Amino acid sequence: MLTNPTLQYLRQMKLGAMADAYTQQLQDPNAQSLTFEERFGLLVDHEWVNRQNHRQQRLIREARLKINAAPEEIENHVSRTLDHGLLRSLTTGQWVQAHHNLILVGPTGVGKTFIACALGTAACRQNLNVRYFRVSKLLQESLIAKGDGSYERLQRHIRKADLLILDDWGLAPMSVPESRDLLDLLDERTNTHSTCIASQLPVELWHEHFVDPTLADAILDRIVHNAYKLEINGESMRKLKSSLSIEDNSGK
Structure with missing residues (x-):
């Protein structure tokens, strides 16, 4: 019941990478065996890495x-x-x-x-x-x-x-x-x-x-x-x- 609103809120907050990782977890049976802290940590890690990659790509573009x-x-x-x-x-x-x-x-x-x-x-x-x-x-x-x-x-x-x-x-x-x-x-x-x-x-x-x-x-x-x-x-x-x-x- 909460899945669609949660994904929507994540994307509205510009947490698209976290939303994508959350969707992947929902589709992965093995993810259900992880604790809440483990799953949440994976979501945060995915968002952080994605933002770092985008920042570095932007810096490289701007360096010309x-x-x-x-x-x-x-x-x-x-x-x-x-x-x-x-x-x-x-x-x-x-x-x-x-x-x-x-x-x-x-x-x-x-x-x-x-x-x-x-x-x-x-x-x-x-x-x-x-x-x-x-x-x-x-x-x-x-x-x-x-x-x-x-x-x-x-x-x-x-x-x-x-x-x-x-x-x-x-x-x-x-x-x-x-x-x-x-x-x-x-x-x-x-x-x-x-x-x-x-x-x-x-x-x-x-x-x-x-x-x-x-x-x-x-x-x-x-x-x-x-x-x-x-x-x-x-x-x-x-x-x-x-x-x-x-x-x-x-x-x-």
Whole structure:
């Protein structure tokens, strides 16, 4: 007699996962042997897990990662070398919770973006807010936002990210206005949020990337001294995968 109203009330209270689990219990003869506390606990667990999954999926969508990458998918090809002990530690997300930075450096194609996005996914799984930007895109959006009056809103949007991923760092010299925008953004994040930078340039060449050396000093001071560094070496993964595809096709 109470089944239909109970299911209706659960759904009205936006407890749809619990309602689904309750329906499954009603259809499962084995569930009748469980105590009330056991059955109720299973219902709550189902609702909690469902909400966690939805939250993490939302965080991943909002991160706008360039690549749909998961930490368990990071490949260790024989021609690519990296510190796997450090990488395993980074996938726990503790470095983000401790407000440390991360620098990923290596030649083009070795998987910097993939690893950065995989670590972004790992952070989302820890219910942390993540935002991904190519540096050129971020600077372009900042310029547009200044023109239409939404600059402060953009800054707040980026500022609240627990992890900010800046990809393709150092592809072009950074002007004085661009450097000032970047400094403003990073200054708000120092020791309170984490930033991950992926770059083809070795860190020792970063200073030359900025037109103004004073701004360069200020920006690098807010990044480098509180950062883990992961160097990735080896052949381009794109080249390797292309070679493998050619070999596979030739064997047909």
